[in-house]
Amino acid sequence: MNEHEARAAVYAATSQVAPDVETQGLDDRSRLRQDLELDSLDFLALVEHLARHAGVDVPEGDYGRVGTVASLIAYVAEHA
């Protein structure tokens, strides 16, 4: 998946799980937990949404690698 598609997939999952987050103009450096205020249930839902709709599996061991919008997009691009 290229970066553009990965971004679209991450934005779609985010607006489904946390529609309060404005994906337009979203700062890539935003941290999912601290800045976007996703709680742990939101994060699980986000991961599940990506698995179902983008075909990307984020195993628990990789949670530490997807802490920001940018790193999640990169992860999806690399693994889809």
Add this chain to the structure above:
Amino acid sequence: MSGLPGGGLNIAYEAVERHAAGARAGHEALRFVGTDGDVRSLTYSDLAEVVDRFASVLRGLGVGAGERVFSLVGRRPELYASVLGTLKHAGVFCPLFSAFGPEPVRMRLELGDARVLVTTRALYRKKVAPVREALPGLRHVLLVDADGHADPGTLDLQDLMHRAPPYGSTARTQAEDMALLHFTSGTTGRPKGAVHVHEAVVAHHATGRFALDLHPEDVYWCTADPGWVTGMSYGIIAPLVHCITTVVDEEEMDPLRWYRILAEHRVTVWYTSPTALRMLMKAGDEAARGQDLSALRFVASVGEPLNPEVVVWGRKVLGHPVHDNWWQTETGGIMIANLPALPIRPGSMGRPLPGVEAGLIARDEQGEPVLRGGRATLVTDPDTVGELALRPGWPSMFRGYLGEEERYRRCFVAGWYLTGDLARRDADGYYWFVGRGDDVIKSSGHLIGPFEVESLLMEHGAVAQAGVIGLPDAVAGEVVKAFVELHPGHDPSDDLRRDIIGFARRRLGPAVAPRLLDFTPSLPRTRSGKILRRLLRARELGLPEGDVSTVEVQG
């Protein structure tokens, strides 16, 4: 426990000062684990120093005894200094959960008549500044991270603490003086501020020993945020009173990180929640592989019923079964527990602690307690459901709901405190949680009042009516689901669903806002117009609908 020199009782003295003045002054009190695993430690002597400075800041600001100091801040050293410094100064501390949205924050600051708020710049700007004008009683906002540049209308806490003169000896509080305020939710009405007094520390000490088995050389970790009662009673007070070392993770839940903390910090006693344990289970057993959990000797949980699978999983992966226990905001401390000394009944909340008298009270069809000749009818047959009730009088019992005497009185019937939880007791005296006796939702160990959520939803321009229930969830116990009726001119759509959920999350925060939302042409109501959440829930889950004789049939 020692009491104040010369008489009186103060939680801060029991938790910090007497240790700082004794042989264990150099013992590590709090160990903060930062984002990158970096560690900052405070000894009892260090902690006493910052507690003293915070108390002095309050005095300098003219904050009086009994006035409320609130926090809206993460788990960082300043939080601990403010809690204990407030108590030292005879103030009353009320912690808020930092994941609350602006609406729950505003409401609690207003109901609790907050005089001081300790928070961060980001949280202040996002959640408090927009509503500051509506809170004339909030005189001082102290920013923990102002870094020399406080926002207008706020003060730089670091700077104030740096300049504060020594406070001196602890304010002479008495056992019955108000110390802590914890908000909780009921089915109807506004959140309730449960009042706790300094005497609660007696229960925190006793239950820390009975139910958590705290001993002097323990390294203890309570994962609850001090924004909730567990994080206060057992994340701050109980371990400090026992003069042990407490690990504080400044980050949010992450399975691998948690295993690493347990292993690297050689945690011996761990108090966490069923939701967190189920998340660990979901992460798979491999996540724990290679982590040395050999220091761990006791694991306990609280928040919602712990399913037996998790107890068994704990034995396999953590090396110890999980000891579930039960209590609530109003009880201030653990009341019923699977004790270290007794075999665990997986799925049960355990047995009442020494000194706690529990009972099950029969309920009639309306859910009211059955009384005969002024006495409550107790359920005595094994495995029969009743409302869990406690005989009042334990030290950490709440002494009232702030400003709501009538609501407080309604919690008591014929000499019993009614918990609102339905339970059964087996022939051996173990209690088993059955469900809530009202419509309150239990999600990730927190109580959520459906009324608070419904009221907010109805502020959305498209929503005419809302009914909110808890749906069973494999991880969180329950999650909040909303059913909404739309105003004419609005049509159900995915976009509208997201818009309403987004609106609720912005205002209420993710911990309280609905995660699921359905549109419905008409909510089931009683003839008097009350929304029947019980029926919504039964329909959603395909359960029998029960007595529907009072339901208004629409169209």
